[in-house]
Amino acid sequence: MKTYQVNTEGYYGEFGGAYIPEILHRCVEELRQAYLQVLDSADFQQEFNTLLRDYVGRPSPLYLAQRLSGKYGCRIYLKREDLNHTGAHKINNAIGQVLLARRMGKRRIIAETGAGQHGVATATVCALMGMECIVYMGKTDVERQHVNVERMKMLGAEVRPVTSGNMTLKDATNEAIRDWCCHPEDTYYVIGSTVGPHPYPDMVARLQSVISKEIRQQLLQHEGRDYPDYLMACVGGGSNAAGTIYHYLDDERVHIVLAEAGGKGTDSGLSAATIQLGRLGIIHGAKTLVMQDEDGQILEPYSISAGLDYPGIGPMHANLAAKKRATVLAINDDEAIRAAYELTRLEGIIPALESAHALGALEKMHFRPQDVVVLTVSGRGDKDIETYLANAPQ
Numbered sequence: 001m002k003t004y005q006v007n008t009e010g011y012y013g014e015f016g017g018a019y020i021p022e023i024l025h026r027c028v029e030e031l032r033q034a035y036l037q038v039l040d041s042a043d044f045q046q047e048f049n050t051l052l053r054d055y056v057g058r059p060s061p062l063y064l065a066q067r068l069s070g071k072y073g074c075r076i077y078l079k080r081e082d083l084n085h086t087g088a089h090k091i092n093n094a095i096g097q098v099l100l101a102r103r104m105g106k107r108r109i110i111a112e113t114g115a116g117q118h119g120v121a122t123a124t125v126c127a128l129m130g131m132e133c134i135v136y137m138g139k140t141d142v143e144r145q146h147v148n149v150e151r152m153k154m155l156g157a158e159v160r161p162v163t164s165g166n167m168t169l170k171d172a173t174n175e176a177i178r179d180w181c182c183h184p185e186d187t188y189y190v191i192g193s194t195v196g197p198h199p200y201p202d203m204v205a206r207l208q209s210v211i212s213k214e215i216r217q218q219l220l221q222h223e224g225r226d227y228p229d230y231l232m233a234c235v236g237g238g239s240n241a242a243g244t245i246y247h248y249l250d251d252e253r254v255h256i257v258l259a260e261a262g263g264k265g266t267d268s269g270l271s272a273a274t275i276q277l278g279r280l281g282i283i284h285g286a287k288t289l290v291m292q293d294e295d296g297q298i299l300e301p302y303s304i305s306a307g308l309d310y311p312g313i314g315p316m317h318a319n320l321a322a323k324k325r326a327t328v329l330a331i332n333d334d335e336a337i338r339a340a341y342e343l344t345r346l347e348g349i350i351p352a353l354e355s356a357h358a359l360g361a362l363e364k365m366h367f368r369p370q371d372v373v374v375l376t377v378s379g380r381g382d383k384d385i386e387t388y389l390a391n392a393p394q
């Protein structure tokens with residue numbers, strides 16, 4: 001049967017796999033052998049689902065946005081990941097991976113972070129579970145994301161500023177990998193999106209798939225059918241989108257719309273629209289689309305949204321785009337800002353800047369009145385207020 005799920009070698013079509021240095025082979029292989037067994041076990045499921053319910057506050061509501069629906073002439077439901085503890089979907093993945101680490105006998109958690117959201121989610125779960133937590137963060141990002149750094153420290157994590165390269169996410173990732181190489185026995189590396197070597201993309205997608213599991217049940221209650229006509233989500237590395245579409249990947253009745261960050265425009269040189277601009281390459285241990293120059297040097301991505309400026313894209317999403325299973329739209333900074341203000345004024349919900357890119361895709365679509373659209377609001381916009389004020393539409 002044709003499927004868009006991962007195969008046993010860790011590939012989605014031609015994308016994915018594990019392209020890692022020899023020295024990491026044992027760590028990744030140990031993880032590959034453990035993850036399905038643990039994630040599928042009754043004991044893990046019980047603990048994971050209890051924490052999702054009582055700590056994160058799941059299920060997150062599926063909210064019929066009446067005034068937004070009126071504007072776009074269809075039925076738009078918002079999947080409210082912004083209402084989760086810590087304000088976004090990332091906590092789902094962090095809880096799952098730290099529970100897995102514990103079951104693998106690892107006591108030391110490391111992570112890398114760019115904007116700081118994944119670092120905060122990981123530090124939160126480590127506080128909850130009494131685990132040591134070290135977060136690598138580019139020095140430039142440490143300065144730009146001061147509040148998140150203070151949150152991580154308050155949660156008991158050690159934040160290690162990285163001073164190599166551009167001192168941003170890519171350099172922090174290299175440093176985290178170096179740490180993992182040096183401490184393979186006791187250390188677990190938590191990756192925050194559907195990126196990295198197999199099994200990370202599949203593992204993160206499975207941990208986030210609770211989003212589409214809930215959508216199925218909630219739509220059945222609201223609409224009397226368990227599938228929508230459209231699913232829409234923003235993509236940085238791809239984890240909130242993967243969770244949103246996971247249980248519908250092979251259901252071709254459902255159109256998938258992915259919104260990537262166009263930045264100042266895809267031909268401006270200031271963009272993070274990896275699917276549109278990237279070429280096949282290897283980044284963080286996976287073969288996928290990568291923004292790179294003629295010589296294969298990775299280009300620094302740009303987006304007004306710190307959570308979307310990743311120069312690669314999850315292999316699942318690269319494959320969905322290559323096979324035309326998904327429609328991919330690049331939403332520019334100004335379009336995202338306008339969409340955020342629109343949602344705020346129509347529904348009283350201030351979305352994260354990342355999520356605003358998914359909302360910005362609405363005006364590019366042509367819906368019929370009977371269409372049921374589910375759009376994931378991946379996070380809340382409190383962290384982005386200063387950017388919103390500085391860029392308010394006229």
Ligand SMILES: *Cc1c(COP(=O)(O)O)cnc(C)c1O
Pocket residue numbers: 088089090117118192193194234235236237238239240241307308352354355378379380
């Ligand atoms: C990190 C983040 C994203 C982008 O990451 P994905 O893995 O693509 O989901 C999107 N929205 C919010 C609120 C985020 O914090």
